[in-house]
Amino acid sequence: MPDKVPPTSAATAARSILTRLHEVMAARTHAQGKLNQVVQIIGDSLDSEVCSIYLLREGMLELYATRGLNQSAIHVTRLGVGEGLTGTIAANIETLNLDEAAAHPEFQYVPETGEEKFHSFAGVPIVRRERAIGVLTVQHVEPRKYEEVEVEALQTVAMVLAELIHNAGLVDEEDSAGQTVNHTGQDVMDGLQLVKGLGLGKAVFHQPRVQIDQTVAEDTEAERQRVYLAFDKMREQIDHMANQAEFGTGGEHEEVLQTYKMFAYDEGWGRRINEAIDSGLTAEAAIERVQQRTRMRMREIDDPLLADRMHDLEDLANRLLRIVSGQLGTAASSGLREDSILIAKNLGPAELLEYDKRRLKGVVLEQGSLTAHVVIVARAMGVPVIGRVRNVRGLVREGDELLVDGDKAQLTIRPTQGVLDAFEARFARRREKQAAYARLREVEPFTRDGQRVQVMMNAGLRDDVPMLPLTGADGIGLFRTEFQFLISSVLPQRERQTRLYKDVLDAAGDKPVIFRTVDIGGDKSLPYINSENAREDENPAMGWRALRLALEREGLMKVQARALLDGAAGKTLNVMFPMVSEIWEFDAAKAVFEEQLAFLKDRKHKLPQAINYGVMLEVPSLAEMMDLLVDKVSFISVGTNDLTQFLFAADRSNPVLAERYDWLSPSILRFLDRIAKGVVGTRVDLGVCGEMGGRRLEALALIGLGYRRLSITPAAVGQIKELVRQVDTKAISQAMTGWLSSPPPSMREALTAWAADNGIELD
Structure with a gap:
């Protein structure tokens, strides 16, 4: 029998064992024979009377090889995960080192092994891909704790064994995928709702796991x-x-x-x-x-x-x-081969855009927040996102089937057939609806009493523009120019901006496009644009952002103005300024454009055929100046997302408050009604930009208030066009007037009942 190797250090103890294991692993011996030799080598090297290997097979820890226990117990002794000391090690993926095993609360005597004479016990999990697929244990007659260097050696050897066991196919893949933590079947994880929607696909890690092909070193x-x-x-x-x-x-x-x-x-x-x-x-x-x-x-x-x-x-x-x-690429570099759900700790907007939108069905983040740039881009792409799903990268394996429910902020891992059937039924209903909406693509949305309602779409990326003909939208009512800034690590040059704006207008053809000037700062901070005024913002949503920042950074606005004017050469340019609080801010922003227009005219540049200036009304103070504003602007777009949080003093990035204040509350509707009445008799075109206009019940209320232009997410265009064709504007306007004068206990319930009585579908 070989002499015991003195464990002077964890490295030398492990090296002694690995040197001998290397020969065993290279030999042409069947797996059982190799493991039989492994337990002998470990027992000899650590002078341990017992060394045993348990493997996870069919959900149970099976004694697969042993030195010192009864050989008749091999393939007979089976422990559940969490059962006894060995099961506890597997369940918790922890190490145990005990001088008296029977004193541990989880100790369980297994009579057929003949282990009653052994007192000391040490065990380490055999881990592969962060999951225990077995347990390596040693035991000794004398009560003693194993030296730390011996336990370290066991842990190192267990790691090498994990590859040997996997390569030999000793652990069924389904078992090794997570029995130790009870995640082989369906599991449901809750997170934070970032982008609504449904998605079904196979798990793909943004940073793929590195495959370690060789564990024992040659040099x-x-x-x-x-x-x-x-x-x-x-x-x-x-x-x-x-x-x-x-x-x-x-x-x-x-x-x-x-x-x-x-x-x-x-x-x-x-x-x-x-x-x-x-x-x-x-x-x-x-x-x-x-x-x-x-x-x-x-x-x-x-x-x-x-x-x-x-x-x-x-x-x-x-x-x-x-x-x-050398495995440096992300999953985007190799491409998605099937419908996929992307798993990541966090993502940047540019990283998200590298993925094929046709196959990317959802995103699940361990971190993520409502204000993250990637959320803004994902919402524009129509990709559901769930954030703050703790340890999702540890519980999901590559290729697992995943079901993302962005509406409920839930991730279902390895869903059962029943859950899949229910999910597919939801998808089928959605597909039927989409098919019905598609038939309305070329149909102009007139109400029952002949009122034309413009149903436009929001966009922010070059790739969004093809959705115009696909949805049948009347144009782009909000093009978020800041997207180009968010996905870039440096300030986009004027030539690059010009090319984008020209491409968008060319693709839109004769349909109008409203460009909102860059809305950055606040929750959309950019590291390459720093503002002294923004650094101490305690409430970024109400801080130094949008037009406030752009007027401070005059060079930024001049470059964008020149780019928009050049990009719209020979066409109509509709430009909208965000977060205007007072009239002078609009005047100052318009002056920048007029100055650049004069500059281009002096140099004989081709100019836009016409320029229409407008504002995004999202700051309540601007509504107090409607009588002066209507003489200056061609159009007003009410930004319902920001307007709501400013009216209620409720940060919409706060999940506790996000759903608390209803868009159909009388206070919001009365405010919107006042704005609508402020443009009556003027030539100002009034519309709404935001999620409110994309919901059928809320859109019905807006039509009743007199709004005739809705700019919404492309996915909602079809359903809102369908809604418009069911509405009698005179009837809904009369109903809204009564409700605003004497609000019912629930405006939402009253409006829902009215819609049902008038044959208007809301689902």
Whole structure:
């Protein structure tokens, strides 16, 4: 029998075992024979009387190989996940090291193994892809705790065993996908509603998991050099992040950056990876080994702040692993091959746009917020998004079928057939509706009494414009020019802006396009545009943003004005200023355009045929100046999203308040009625931009108030056109007048009942 190797360090103990295991793994022996040799090698090296391997098969931990226990118990002894000490290790993915096993509350005596004479016990999970697929245990007659270096050696060996076990097909794939945490069947996770909608597809990780093909090193020094080079490259990336679009100056972004730097330059982290390489692991396996240790610590942490820091370390380790393995691309670079649900910790808007919209059916984020730039872009793309789904990357495996319900902010993992059938029924009803709407594509939306209502669509990307003919919208009532700024890491040059605006107008043909000047700042902050006035905003929604910022940064507005004027050469330019609070702000913004128009005229540039100036009415103060405003503008678009939060002093990015205040409350409707009455008898075209106009019941109320232009998400165009054709404007106007004069207990219920009585479908 070989001599015991003195475990002077975890590295030397593990290296001794791995050196001998390497020969076993390379031999042409069947899997059972290899594991029989493995338990002998580990027992010899650690001078342990018992060494056993349990594998997860058909949902149970089956004793697969042992030295020291009764051989007759092999393939007979089976423990449930969570049952006994071995089951507890698998369920919690934790290590146990006990001098007296029977004293542990989870101890369970298994008579057929003959283990009653053994007192000491140590066990480690065999983990693959963050899930326990088995357990490696050692036992000894004498009551003693195993040395820390011995437990470290066991953990390293267990990692190598995970690959051997998987490659040999000893653990059924369905079992290895998550029995240890009871996630092989259907599971439902709640999150934060970011973008509504339904999506069904296969799980795709934005940052694909790195496949580690080789765990045992041939040349330790060569592996060490690979890690050194990867660390250098990673540190360069972290240092460079300060200049990238996702990191601004000050605030949360800077804290994240400082945490990343702290870990990237942490000598302890690098030392632990080096020790893992000393034990005989490849660079990739060494990083994964240290990650496993970090994950085990994360499961024990109750402090949310410390847990977040450990998540940051996990994220950085994944970055290092991708660098050292050369697997650097995202899932977008390889393309989506089927209907897919994208899983990510977080996403930037430019990263989202790299994916094929035809196959991207939903996005699930571990983080994410209502004000994130990616949410703004996803909403424009019509892709449902759920955020703050904790540990989703740990519970979902690549290729799992996922069902995203953005309406309920729920993610269903591996849905049952019954759930799929119900979901498909919802989809089928939606498809039937869409088919009915498609038949209205070429039909002009006139009401029953002959009133023409313009149903326009919102857009912000070049790729949105083809939706015009597909939906039959009357034009683009809101083109958000800031999207080009949000998806860029640098300020878009004038030539690039001009090209976009020209392309949009060319694609729209004879249908009108209303360009809203850049609405940035506040919740849409850009790192390459810093404003002294915006840095201390405690409430960004009401802070230094939109037209306020643009007038401060006059160069920004001049460039956009020139680009819009050039892009609209020979056509009609409709330009709208956002967040106008007072008349002088409109005058100042218009003056910038008129100045650039004179500049272009002097240089004989081709000019727009006509220019119509308008405002986005979203700040209540502007409504108090309607009598003066109507003499200055060609059109007014009421921005119901911001207007609502300003009227109710309720931040719509706050999930607690997001659904509290109803668009059909008398206060909102009376305010909108006052605006509508303010343009009666003038030549001002009045419309609504925002989600309110895209909901059938709310749109019915707006028509009753006299609004004849609705600009909404492309997906809602068909249903609103259908609604318009069912409405008698005189009847609904009369009803609205009565309700506003003497509001019922619930305006929503009253309007719903009225619609039913008048044959108007609302679903």
